[in-house]
Amino acid sequence: MEKLFQLNSKKNKLKFSVIVTLKKDVLDPQGKVVQNTLANLGMDNLKSIRQGKYFEIDVEEQDQVKAEEKVNQMCEKLLVNLIIEDYKIDKVK
């Protein structure tokens, strides 16, 4: 009985990853600092580095389409500044 419950609770959870990046033409001062620091550490061959954000989101939902819609809402409401950032949602496993 307990095993069945565990199976169910596992089935109800869907995992998504969200990658948020600055749009191409937006300056990335944080990335620039990292780039300069790496150059000072002697890492040549580094052409450019840009920093973004990463989220791993567990949604309690069986239907993948609905779950993805939820994650999309979260991005638009809070996680992403749509004026300067792009985002990409992926299903994890």
Added chain:
Amino acid sequence: MEKLFQLNSKKNKLKFSVIVTLKKDVLDPQGKVVQNTLANLGMDNLKSIRQGKYFEIDVEEQDQVKAEEKVNQMCEKLLVNLIIEDYKIDKVK
């Protein structure tokens, strides 16, 4: 001639993405705040959310193995705190 140069310079650049996440047992206060805020915004069904970092790195190098080794060095030297963080390197396209 110019076209040839452009082709060459394009060939010399390899793009990698690096995802840095907190290890499983490390507390993520930032993610917790995001989670509570989303709950307050009325997003139910959210089970958990954890935040990480994302880097997009262009390396001037033709050999993919060498380039990946460079990116790995960057991670260990600066980008990742190996005590509390995991990282994953992927080739982009």
